[in-house]
Amino acid sequence: MYDVPHLRFPEFGGEWRKYKLAEICSFFSGGTPSSSKKEYYDGNIPFIRSGELHMDKTELFITEVGLDNSAAKIVDVGDLLLALYGATSGDIAISQIKGAINQAILCIRTTQNKKFIESVWKKHVEKLLQTYLQGGQGNLSADIVKNISFYFAESNEQIKLAKFITLLDERIATQNKIIEKQQSLIKGIVDNLMTALLKGELYPFSSFYIKAGEGGTPTTSVDEYYSEGTIPFIKIDDLSCKYLTSNKEFITELGMQKSSAWLIPSQSVIYSNGATIGAISINEYPVCTKQGILGIVPNTNVNVEYLFLLMSSSFFSKEVNRIITEGTMKTAYLKDINHIKCPLPSMAQQKSITNLTSSIEEKLYTEKKLLKFLNLQKQHLLRTMFI
Incomplete structure (x- = not known):
């Protein structure tokens, strides 16, 4: 068996060579200036944290004094950065800025093509x-x-592969911008409509539903609460689209009975009121949810599409932010949400409002499908063009 990729540009031949990264790269990580020293912060040196690897700006800045009195180290534009731990562990990117890194980031420097290394890393990252x-x-x-250890092509093949993947990444970035613009347009329309509606009569949120409440998580140590379960069990990661049409986990009837989970009927609003507050979807089928996620079953006076737009609006987000309780986890309790005064126009007006955004949402759905295709295409090319 030859050490060559399955798919290859026709002008290249010969086998790829296997190297440990230590053989062809140098490495260093950084550190964090003491947060108790005010003179270490609000300087002019961007302080890159692991969640900012793909960004061209940072939230925090440190001073020269902070840099000199900590293990923070400077990276340059074009350096390869890898998140070592935390929620983004394994994430990799070529730095867009010159700045300092903390201990959660590893800087990788090499004479090899960095886009090539980034691509081969992404191929293998899950494993x-x-x-x-x-x-x-x-x-x-x-x-x-x-x-x-990874397999490496000769320099010219690395360069061509890197350029090819870069073109695909640029197309994906463009697609993300198209989606962001359409989402901003929808949000702008909704916010303007809510501003106008707020001038009319307002009603407590508790009058919008026939049933609402958080879910619950069956004890994970009891296998029969989960094994061969058929009841969809919704977690925060599932609330990534307007319409909840699929989920990853399931529980059994017994698991639901032995916890505070309850079966939320289809065409309800599923809303995160803990952890990632504000994540929201409309469920297309009956589901159960874990703690920190509300199920809200609208009454006959409320169109579920309108309820979704209302709860997605800047107005509602601001009102929820006012009643968030700090603790081990930020929470917006339903008992407090119930007191938020909201506009409730007639059913005919609600449908007119949802019709204004529906055509843009259909276009947005199409653009998201295209983005999914582009990402799948990239994954296929990483699998077939890299070893």
Whole structure:
């Protein structure tokens, strides 16, 4: 068996060579200036954190004094940055800015093509995380990364592959911008409509539904609450689209009975009131939810599409932010949400409002399908054009 990719540009031949990253790269990570020292912050040095690898700006800045009195280190535009631990562990990007990094980021420098390394890393990242972050626990480290081996093409083939993947990434970035603009347009229309409606009569949110409440999580140690379950069990990651049409986890009838979970009928609003507050969907089929996610069953005076737009609006978000309770986890309790005064126009007016956004939403749905196709295409090319 030859060490060559399945799909290849026709002008290239010969086998790829396998190297440990330590053989062709150098590495360093950073540190964090003491947060108790005010003189270390609000300077002019961008402080890159692991959630900002793909960005061209940072939220935090540190001073030269903060840099000199900590383990923070400077990276340059074009350096390859890898998130070692936390929610973004395994994420990789070529830095768009010159700034300082903390201990959760590993800088990788090499004479090899960095886009090539980024691409081959992305091909293998799921397997790498399964190996080193078993069960979601554990961290990557510089020592682990140094000992990972990849196959490398000769320089000219690396360059051509990198240019090809870069073109695809640029197309994906463009598609994301198209989607963001359409989402902004919908949000602008909804916010303007809500501003106008707020001048009329307002009603407490409790009058919008016939039933509402949080879900509950069956004890994970009891296998019969989950094994061969058929009842959709919704978590925060499932609330990524307007219409909830699929989910990853299920519980059994017994699991639902032995917890505070309840079966929320279809055409209800599913709303996160804990952790990621404001994530929202309309469920297309009956579901149960975990704690921190509300099911809201609209009454006969409320169109579910209108309820979704209302709860997605800036007005509603601001009102919810006012009643958030701080604790081990930020929570917007239903008992407090119930007191928010909201506009409730006639059913005919509600339908007119939802019709204004429906055509844009159909276009948005099409653009999201295209984005999904582009991402799948990229994954296919990573699998077939890299070893």
